[in-house]
Amino acid sequence: MMQSVKVRGTLLTLLFLVIFLGLWEMSINRPALLGAEELSEYEMMMGGAAQKSGVPAPSEVFAHAVRELSDPFYVAGSNDKGIGIQLGYSLSRVLIGFFMAVLVAIPIGFVIGMSPVMYRALNPFIQVLRPISPLAWMPLALFIIQDADSSAVFVIFICSIWPMLMNTAFGVAGVRSDWLNVARTHELGNIKTAFQVILPAAAPTILTGMRISIGIAWLVIVAAEMLVGGTGIGYYVWNEWNNLDLASVVFAILMIGLIGMLLDMSLGYAAKFVDYQE
Amino acid sequence: MTNAFLQVDHLKKEFPAPDGSTLTVFRDVSFEVEKGEFVCIIGHSGCGKSTILNVLAGLDEASGGNVIMNGKEIFGPSLERGVVFQNYSLLPWMSSLRNIMFGVRARWKNWSKAKVQQHSEEYLRLVGLDKAMHNKPSQLSGGMRQRVSIARAFATQPELLLLDEPFGALDALTRGVIQDELLKIWGETRQTVFMITHDVDEAILLSDRILLMSNGPEARVAESVKVDIPRPRTRTGMLDEPAYYRIRNHLIDFLINRSETSKPGDDGWPRVVDPAKDESMDNGAAKSPASATQARTTPSESAKASTL
Numbered sequence: 205m206m207q208s209v210k211v212r213g214t215l216l217t218l219l220f221l222v223i224f225l226g227l228w229e230m231s232i233n234r235p236a237l238l239g240a241e242e243l244s245e246y247e248m249m250m251g252g253a254a255q256k257s258g259v260p261a262p263s264e265v266f267a268h269a270v271r272e273l274s275d276p277f278y279v280a281g282s283n284d285k286g287i288g289i290q291l292g293y294s295l296s297r298v299l300i301g302f303f304m305a306v307l308v309a310i311p312i313g314f315v316i317g318m319s320p321v322m323y324r325a326l327n328p329f330i331q332v333l334r335p336i337s338p339l340a341w342m343p344l345a346l347f348i349i350q351d352a353d354s355s356a357v358f359v360i361f362i363c364s365i366w367p368m369l370m371n372t373a374f375g376v377a378g379v380r381s382d383w384l385n386v387a388r389t390h391e392l393g394n395i396k397t398a399f400q401v402i403l404p405a406a407a408p409t410i411l412t413g414m415r416i417s418i419g420i421a422w423l424v425i426v427a428a429e430m431l432v433g434g435t436g437i438g439y440y441v442w443n444e445w446n447n448l449d450l451a452s453v454v455f456a457i458l459m460i461g462l463i464g465m466l467l468d469m470s471l472g473y474a475a476k477f478v479d480y481q482e
Numbered sequence: 483m484t485n486a487f488l489q490v491d492h493l494k495k496e497f498p499a500p501d502g503s504t505l506t507v508f509r510d511v512s513f514e515v516e517k518g519e520f521v522c523i524i525g526h527s528g529c530g531k532s533t534i535l536n537v538l539a540g541l542d543e544a545s546g547g548n549v550i551m552n553g554k555e556i557f558g559p560s561l562e563r564g565v566v567f568q569n570y571s572l573l574p575w576m577s578s579l580r581n582i583m584f585g586v587r588a589r590w591k592n593w594s595k596a597k598v599q600q601h602s603e604e605y606l607r608l609v610g611l612d613k614a615m616h617n618k619p620s621q622l623s624g625g626m627r628q629r630v631s632i633a634r635a636f637a638t639q640p641e642l643l644l645l646d647e648p649f650g651a652l653d654a655l656t657r658g659v660i661q662d663e664l665l666k667i668w669g670e671t672r673q674t675v676f677m678i679t680h681d682v683d684e685a686i687l688l689s690d691r692i693l694l695m696s697n698g699p700e701a702r703v704a705e706s707v708k709v710d711i712p713r714p715r716t717r718t719g720m721l722d723e724p725a726y727y728r729i730r731n732h733l734i735d736f737l738i739n740r741s742e743t744s745k746p747g748d749d750g751w752p753r754v755v756d757p758a759k760d761e762s763m764d765n766g767a768a769k770s771p772a773s774a775t776q777a778r779t780t781p782s783e784s785a786k787a788s789t790l
Contacts, residue, residue, distance in 0.1 A: 382571040385541055388559040390588035390638070400584070404575045480575035481620035 225262045232261040260451040268451040269458070283443060285435070287456070291463060293435040297353070297428075298421045298467075301360025305417065309365045310410060313372025314398065317406070323373065330369065338363035338424050342431055352432040359428045364417040371413025375406030407478035415471040422464045437463075486514035487552065487674060488538075488642060492750070494546035495533050507533060508701040511547070512751055513693055515642075520668060520675045522685040523703075524733065525695030526741055531678045535646050538676060539565045551642060561589050564640035568647045570627040572619040578630040579615040582606060582637050589638040605637035606630070608667050625656035629663060636667055645677035649684065658717055661687060669714060682733045686726060687715055693752060694736050696744045703752045704744040707732060710758035725758035732757035 260268070276288030316323045338359045345355035379402050387397040429438025437460055444452035493511040496504045507530040515521050525531050536542035538549060540559035549556040551563070564585075572581045582602040587593070593601070606612050609629040619627050628648055635643055648664075649657040661684060668675060668688075679685050685692045686709055694705040711725050720726045732755065736744065747753045 382567060382569060383573060385559075385565070385567070386571050386573065388541060389539060389561075389563070389565045390585055391559065391561050392588060401573065404573070407575075478575075480618065482574050 229261050229263060232259060258450070260454060264451050265454045265458075269455050272452075272455060285440075287437075287440070287459060290435065290437045290440040290456075291459060294425050294429060294437040295463065297357050297436065298360055298418070298425050301357045302364045302418055302421050304357075304361045305364035305368060306414065308361075309368035309413075309417075310372050313369045313410075313413075314376050314402070316369070316373040317376025318398075318402070323377075330366070334366045334370075339427055339431065342428065346432075352434060356425065356428045356432050356436070360421045360425060363424045364421045367416035367420065368410070368413040371416070372406065372410045375409025375413075376402055378409070379405040404478065404480075408475060408480070411471065411475040411478055415468060415475065418467050418471055419464065422460075422467055426460060485553070487517040487519075488515040488676075489550040490514070490534075490538075490547070491550070492547035493534065493537065493544050493549065495530055495537070495542075496545040506700050507698050508695070509546070510746075510750055511701075511703050512746075513703050513706065515674060515676060517674055518672050519691065520677070520689045521691050521693060522677045522679050522689040523693040523695060524679060524682065524685055524737070525701065526697050526737070529695040529698040529701035531695060532646055535565075535644050535676065535678055538642070539563055539644050541565075561638060562641045564635035564638050564643050566628075566631050566635045566643070566645045566648045568650050570619070570624075570631045572627055572630055572634075574619050577616045577618055578611060578622065578626075579603065579606060581619070581630055582634045585634045585638045602637055605633040605667075608636070608670070609633045609663050623656075625652050625660055628652065629660060632660075632664060632667065636671055636673065639671070639673070641674065643673050643675045643677075645675060647678045647680065650680065657681075657684070661717065664688065665715070682730060682737070683720075685709075685733070686711070686729050687717060687720060692729075692733065694733070694741070694744070697741050702746050704741075704746050705736065706752040706754050708754070708756040708758065710756060728757045728760055732760070 272287045276286040278286040279289065312326070316326055341359055341362055342355060345358045346352065349355050349358060383401050383405055384397070387401045392400065425436065426438035426441065429436035430442045433439050433442070437456060441453055441456045441460075444450075444456065490511060490513050492509075494509040495507045497507065499505040507528075511530075511534060523531050523534070533542055537544045538556065540556055540563065556563075572578070573584065576584065579599070579602055582605060583598050586598045586602050590598070603612065603615065606615055609632060611626060611629055611633065614622060614626060619630070622630065628651075632645075632648065635645075649660060652660065665688065675688075677688065679688075689709050692707040692709060693703050694707060695701050696704045707729065709729055711720065711723050711729075
């Protein structure tokens with residue numbers, strides 16, 4: 205009878221999933237049974253067509269997912285590409301924008317964290333720029349860059365910067381003075397101190413910032429692609445909504461969640477390598 | 483002007499007080515340390531011992547006076563002055579071996595990796611930690627961490643070793659073991675050591691000379707007490723030395739009765755005292771409250787190392 209917490213937790217997860225899917229399936233099928241007797245005005249007006257636009261049952265979504273995932277990379281026209289291709293577009297934008305932000309945010313965060321003067325000098329800019337919704341940059345980006353794809357990358361870049369910048373500055377400023385004294389008594393220069401003492405000491409905090417950033421980037425890419433259109437999972441969701449193909453929409457939503465989870469897990473895994481215990 | 487290895491001359495430290503005046507923690511602190519000497523400094527909290535050590539390390543700046551080592555004025559931290567901090571200050575993301583290699587590599591930049599590692603392992607062995615070589619500091623006990631820290635300081639072979647109350651955070655049993663380790667490693671290297679301690683017995687066991695500081699603010703180094711007990715010393719062997727009790731009584735008498743008022747000699751230098759030859763110290767403590775300490779000092783108790 206003694207089961208580990210892990211096993212019991214997993215069993216409960218499966219139970220909740222079954223209950224959730226069961227309720228979903230039942231709630232979808234019930235109106236179809238009653239539909240013949242009580243038609244709403246809208247349904248009477250739309251006739252049979254309204255039925256088709258309803259929320260799909262999980263079984264439908266599952267069947268759709270099997271179909272899509274069995275051939276994820278097909279290209280059947282500019283508006284009809286496999287889910288793998290669409291996710292690939294989104295992922296590449298997120299990763300390019302994110303790593304560009306890494307290159308900018310971590311050095312600036314270092315400078316801010318190490319120099320109280322630079323902190324005071326740059327803080328007003330950061331405080332004003334940070335609360336701006338990344339999508340608000342889109343018109344400006346489109347006008348200046350003149351390219352929808354690069355504009356989406358830019359939006360990812362700008363939204364990824366802030367958590368990494370703040371966490372890097374925080375981590376660097378919080379490095380214990382004892383460790384800095386160790387560097388000083390060993391005559392380490394500024395560059396060596398930065399790489400051999402401050403970077404490893406602040407690495408767990410920096411990684412946390414990167415993890416928050418990639419999460420936000422993945423949230424923002426869907427909205428950005430809905431705006432710029434053309435390719436990507438955000439565009440796919442919007443396109444399928446326009447097609448009233450809600451099974452595809454639900455399937456895409458699930459895929460967004462899965463990829464987001466994988467992104468987070470990979471950075472969480474990376475964080476283990478730089479973690480240390482005091 | 484003498485030409486001692488380390489000359490501390492009229493050192494002063496001031497802090498701005500909240501009311502706008504200046505608070506002088508210590509002033510006119512003058513003393514010398516000879517090459518190869520082991521010197522402890524004792525004084526009540528707040529007399530500025532740690533500040534003096536930090537000035538010697540180059541981590542803090544004095545408000546006045548100067549420090550000359552090997553004929554050169556000290557300016558900023560240097561590998562010639564190794565520091566062992568009270569809280570070990572090991573880098574927690576590195577194994578104990580890597581922590582020592584960090585210091586060795588900084589000291590000898592052109593050494594090969596193999597040579598750095600071999601040299602570091604040697605010093606880990608010297609403190610008896612070769613088995614815990616690949617453990618991170620978080621996997622070590624406080625005593626083991628401090629041994630790694632001591633090994634790191636000795637491995638870089640600085641001209642002057644500064645120990646800031648290195649055993650303050652350890653329990654009495656562990657402290658005793660590491661004092662032995664320190665004596666052993668010092669016996670092999672004979673480096674010049676300047677150490678802060680609160681522990682009278684520790685000071686007598688380890689040092690050639692003990693500097694006594696009067697109370698802050700405006701603390702001074704009032705006395706320089708010779709520890710004339712033959713080496714090698716052991717914690718138990720010390721208890722058979724009449725000199726041990728004389729020195730101990732003198733130190734405790736100073737800390738309890740005289741630290742408030744005591745001043746250096748008229749020339750500004752600490753008064754040199756040699757209680758080991760002063761037979762009056764055998765019962766001299768009877769006329770002071772320190773006699774209470776003296777009366778209770780049976781060998782088994784003093785082995786526990788009374789900490790002031």
